[in-house]
Amino acid sequence: MSRSAHPAGPRHADVLPVPHAPNPGYSGELSAAVWPRTAGRDEDGQLVVGGITASELAERFGTPAFVLDTDDLRARARGYAAAFADADVYYAGKAFLCTAVAKIIAEQGLAIDVCTGGELAIALRAGVHPDRIALHGNNKSVAELEAAVTAGVGRVVVDSLVEIERLAELAERAGVRQRVMIRVTVGVEAHTHEFIATAHEDQKFGFSLSSGDALTAVSAVLDRPSLELMGLHSHIGSQIFDTAGFEVAAHRVLGLLATIRDKFGIELPEIDLGGGLGIAYTDADSPQQPADIARRLLEIIGTESSRAELSAPRLSVEPGRAIIGPAMLTIYEVGTVKPVALDGGVVRHYVSVDGGMSDNIRTALYDAEYTVALANRGSSADAVLSRVVGKHCESGDIVVRDCWLPGDLVPGDLLAVAATGAYCHSMASNYNRVPRPPVVAVAHGAAQLIVRRETLDDVLATDLGWIEPSSAGSSAPASTAAGSEAGTPDNEADNGAGDPR
Ligand SMILES: Cc1ncc(COP(=O)(O)O)c(C=O)c1O
Numbered sequence: 001m002s003r004s005a006h007p008a009g010p011r012h013a014d015v016l017p018v019p020h021a022p023n024p025g026y027s028g029e030l031s032a033a034v035w036p037r038t039a040g041r042d043e044d045g046q047l048v049v050g051g052i053t054a055s056e057l058a059e060r061f062g063t064p065a066f067v068l069d070t071d072d073l074r075a076r077a078r079g080y081a082a083a084f085a086d087a088d089v090y091y092a093g094k095a096f097l098c099t100a101v102a103k104i105i106a107e108q109g110l111a112i113d114v115c116t117g118g119e120l121a122i123a124l125r126a127g128v129h130p131d132r133i134a135l136h137g138n139n140k141s142v143a144e145l146e147a148a149v150t151a152g153v154g155r156v157v158v159d160s161l162v163e164i165e166r167l168a169e170l171a172e173r174a175g176v177r178q179r180v181m182i183r184v185t186v187g188v189e190a191h192t193h194e195f196i197a198t199a200h201e202d203q204k205f206g207f208s209l210s211s212g213d214a215l216t217a218v219s220a221v222l223d224r225p226s227l228e229l230m231g232l233h234s235h236i237g238s239q240i241f242d243t244a245g246f247e248v249a250a251h252r253v254l255g256l257l258a259t260i261r262d263k264f265g266i267e268l269p270e271i272d273l274g275g276g277l278g279i280a281y282t283d284a285d286s287p288q289q290p291a292d293i294a295r296r297l298l299e300i301i302g303t304e305s306s307r308a309e310l311s312a313p314r315l316s317v318e319p320g321r322a323i324i325g326p327a328m329l330t331i332y333e334v335g336t337v338k339p340v341a342l343d344g345g346v347v348r349h350y351v352s353v354d355g356g357m358s359d360n361i362r363t364a365l366y367d368a369e370y371t372v373a374l375a376n377r378g379s380s381a382d383a384v385l386s387r388v389v390g391k392h393c394e395s396g397d398i399v400v401r402d403c404w405l406p407g408d409l410v411p412g413d414l415l416a417v418a419a420t421g422a423y424c425h426s427m428a429s430n431y432n433r434v435p436r437p438p439v440v441a442v443a444h445g446a447a448q449l450i451v452r453r454e455t456l457d458d459v460l461a462t463d464l465g466w467i468e469p470s471s472a473g474s475s476a477p478a479s480t481a482a483g484s485e486a487g488t489p490d491n492e493a494d495n496g497a498g499d500p501r
């Protein structure tokens with residue numbers, strides 16, 4: 001089983017990787033399985049993407065920078081739309097969302113799944129038709145639900161009984177009938193090649209099918225005239241390469257549709273099998289083609305529906321990673337190269353770059369694997385066992401754990417890390433007060449900033465300083481004297497208006 005990006009993968013064994021021959025990516029061909037489709041090398045060996053060299057991108061936009069190959073993104077989105085022509089494809093915005101991406105995705109005929117008010121605001125600002133938006137989340141705030149109802153989103157995927165009540169009241173007050181799906185926990189959890197079917201669904205999302213909670217939710221929705229129940233939703237995991245888990249999920253969801261028909265006398269018209277389709281982070285990964293996945297899922301739905309004597313519900317899916325992941329890469333500049341002697345006389349080069357776990361937490365969090373390449377030149381130097389690390393104060397700040405890079409790397413060289421489109425920028429942080437990198441869209445020799453780099457001013461902007469509360473005339477404890485049990489200083493207005501320091 002490939003380990004790359006396995007969310008619950010085993011920690012790396014203390015075994016040194018063996019160099020590939022030829023060593024992919026460090027100065028030679030860029031494997032099409034891993035790199036965006038317009039990526040290649042020019043006659044000097046430089047990495048080129050969207051018709052622009054890595055050096056030019058670094059010079060114009062600085063490093064680190066995420067680079068989005070818009071031709072690649074379009075092709076993948078179109079590929080999913082075509083493969084699932086008889087179904088609906090919602091792009092999962094949590095993987096990465098900005099208005100440019102939302103527009104491109106919507107233009108290819110995809111709908112969008114959002115899971116917070118922030119993602120909803122971006123999709124709406126991008127001009128995505130509200131009917132083409134679904135709102136997810138296990139703890140949507142009243143404000144988020146209200147924003148969704150007011151905007152007129154096409155589906156709210158409800159996740160708790162209290163949410164059903166809140167949503168019903170909001171919809172009633174707004175005088176609308178809100179369409180909803182019920183998120184069902186089907187007892188399947190899948191990652192990469194494996195899936196485990198469990199009887200007890202011990203997790204925060206959805207209503208358990210096995211315990212009967214899902215039927216209780218159906219009844220609660222049907223009791224509220226301001227809600228229109230469209231169907232059932234299931235999401236079983238992420239970075240999945242095998243359709244077996246989806247097949248079990250489809251079987252169980254269709255079984256529940258039959259139970260709902262028998263108990264409530266209604267046939268729900270839709271099912272959503274969620275996202276989770278895997279991508280190649282390294283050449284060892286072999287994801288399935290969208291058309292094969294679509295055919296298999298539609299087949300299962302056909303067979304299972306006729307077995308239960310149901311009319312086949314309309315299918316929807318929610319791929320995020322599979323659409324944006326391979327379309328982006330990250331360019332970093334090398335700051336230091338430190339040879340470290342390992343046991344057995346082996347030397348590992350620790351190659352420090354100007355980003356790290358603040359722009360890609362996935363290696364530290366999931367033990368994810370990535371492919372890296374020298375980007376500003378070719379090299380015929382011997383490959384050296386290397387580890388690409390970031391600039392953060394943490395030894396786990398690793399971008400690419402095991403790789404082979406040319407032995408002649410020097411400060412100022414550029415490295416490109418492939419397949420960083422999903423859950424890298426979207427999970428980026430300001431750890432160590434590092435500003436988040438920009439996202440640059442490239443195509444046909446043109447580059448455009450679509451998310452700007454944060455600046456030190458951005459980092460400082462939320463820091464309001466501190467003015468010692470005056471204790472004059474008061475014998476109350478300091479917290480009360482500050483007028484702030486919630487931790488807001490009584491000089492908040494001053495702080496908001498200007499620099500108090
Ligand atoms: C409900 C739901 N839909 C879709 C996705 C997208 O998953 P992926 O990016 O793996 O396709 C997720 C994330 O795992 C999710 O929780």
Ligand SMILES: N[C@@H](CCCC[NH3+])C(=O)O
Nearest residue numbers: 005007094238362422423
């Ligand atoms: N963020 C995870 C996957 C979770 C997806 C959201 N449910 C990743 O980077 O692989």
